[in-house]
Amino acid sequence: MKNIVKSFLSIALIASLISCEDEQDLSYLTPEGSFQILTPTSGDEVVLSATTPLNPGLSLSWEDAKYGSTPTEITYEIEIDKTGDNFDTPFTIxxxxxTYITINSDALNGAVATVGLTPFSQGSIDVRIKSSVGSQSSEVQYSNVINYLVTPYSTELPKLAVAGNHQGWNPPTAPRIASSAFGATDYEGYMMLDGGFKFVAPDAVGNFNWGNTDYGDDGSFTGILVETGESDCSAVTGYYRVRANPATGTYNVAPVSWGIIGAATPTGWDSDTDLTYNPTTKKLEIASIALVPGAFKFRGNNAWSNGFxxxxxxxxxxxVDGGDLTFSGPAGNYxxxxxxxxxxxxxxELIAL
Known part of the structure; x- marks a missing residue:
């Protein structure tokens, strides 16, 4: 029995010595401190444009992150956050x-919108590089932080929600009216109305809810719009063009019925063929009409010079308003x-039947 125990101890001692010898031969990846972003430098700026989405928005280069003498592939992630937020919720572009990368204007524009920059106004983001090694993204290091000034753009028009009796007084699902350009306040849109309604502005991140700024009638029902209105605006059941301008304190709801008219239609330029509102699709439709090649347009309220x-x-x-459209397809039902x-x-749309 003593001999057996001695044998086990000998084996364990040999294994221990081999293990120690192997450990001495191992090289460990050891982070050697932060590395530096080389370009751009803090305070550099860019103005982004929707007309050049593929232009460079941010071109970065940086030093190698140091991980000891063992060769290994390093992954670098480009992180940004709005200046002052201290990378509490960084966005990885x-x-x-x-050790270099170029982010195009479109990608940078979307990223800075995510962290909270305002379109068409210069804002500031912080940029850093995160390095790691291996499939598990271990041994994380960070570069220094630089400040980058960005003027983003938006292709979305500012909107107001029209919440009311026509849709259950629910701002998130309410139809919208939009201004003609970013920064403009001349909101317009088309929708069915049925009784009272109010205009609801979005919050800072674009959500429409009660508790946001809202607008109603001043109580005179003469088209005067006021913030937190004393009364709901109101309209009898029907299809309307809805306009509102919070800057001028006015709103207008104009009933409108739409038709198609022109040489391409069965009645030529003499009269309209009416479209019917589809409550499911929220679109205006004619199920079937015979068309021939020629000019046509959409006209409101069966009259000219009324703004429709x-x-x-x-x-x-x-x-948009004015001019004539042209139907150039084969004659038939559409x-x-x-x-x-x-x-x-x-x-x-004109869809052949």
Whole structure:
């Protein structure tokens, strides 16, 4: 028995010596402190534009992160946060194994919007590089932090929600009206109304809820709009063009029925063929109409010069006032769809049957 115990002890001692010898031969990855961003430098700035989305927005280069003498692939992640937020919720724009990267304008614009910069106003972000090694992203290091000034853009038009009896007084699901440009206050849109309603502004992150700034009637029901209005605005049941301007303190609801008119239609330029509102799709439709090649347009309230005249497609592909459209397809029956549900982004379709 003593011999057996001695044998086990000998084996354990040998294994221990081999283990120690192996450990002496191992090289460990040891972070050697932070590394530096080389370009850009703090205080550099950029103005982003929707017309050049692929232009460089942020071109970064940095030193190698040091992980001892053992060769290994290092992953670098580019993190940003709004200046002053101390990277409490950093946003990772991209990652690379190089020590340089270029973020295009479109990607940077989306990233700075996520961390809270305001379109068309210069804001400040902090930028840092996070390094790690291995599949488990271990041995994390961070670079120094630089400050970068960014003027972002937006292709979204500012909006107000029109919450009311027509949709259950629920701002998040209410139809919207939109201004003509960022910074403008001339809101417009089309929708069904049914009784009382109010205009609700978005909060800082774009959500529409009660508790945000809202606007109603001043109580005179003469089109005067006031913040936290004394009374709900009101309209009898129908389809309306809705306009509101909080800056001038005015609003207007104009009933409108839409039709298609022109040489391409069965009645030519003499009369309209009416469209019908579809409550499911929120669009205006004609189930079937015979069309021939020729000019046409969409006209409101069966009259000219009343402000309801959609006959031109602008450079962005949306219907705007004036002009004539042209139908150049084969003669036949078509379904017509006029979509005014997306404010200031009006479109139409002619679908062959």
């Amino acid at each position: 991209s990652s690379t194994t190089n 005249d959609l006959g031109t497609v602008n450079a962005d592909g949306f219907l 379904k017509v769809i006029l979509d005014l549900s997306n404010p200031r982004r009006y479109t139409y």
